[in-house]
Amino acid sequence: MNETRIRSSLARAHSPKNEDELHGMRKRAWQQHGVLNVDPEIINNWEDKQHLINIGNKLYGEREE
Secondary structure (H helix, E strand, C coil), X not given: CCCCCCXXXXXXXXXXXXXXXXXXXXXXXXXXXXXXCXXXXXXXXXXXXXXXXXXXXXXXXXXXC
């Protein structure tokens, strides 16, 4: 039987194995591409956290809880 495989750029992506790896991915995204990926739950300052939530809601809509 002849099997056809579909190639995708997503095939190279992988999920982080732990929090340290996730932190490293976020750090590289910021340093290399200017992309900031922040979990609002890790922000301790209420005003900073709310500001990030407001930006996310404005750009992408409300979060699904």
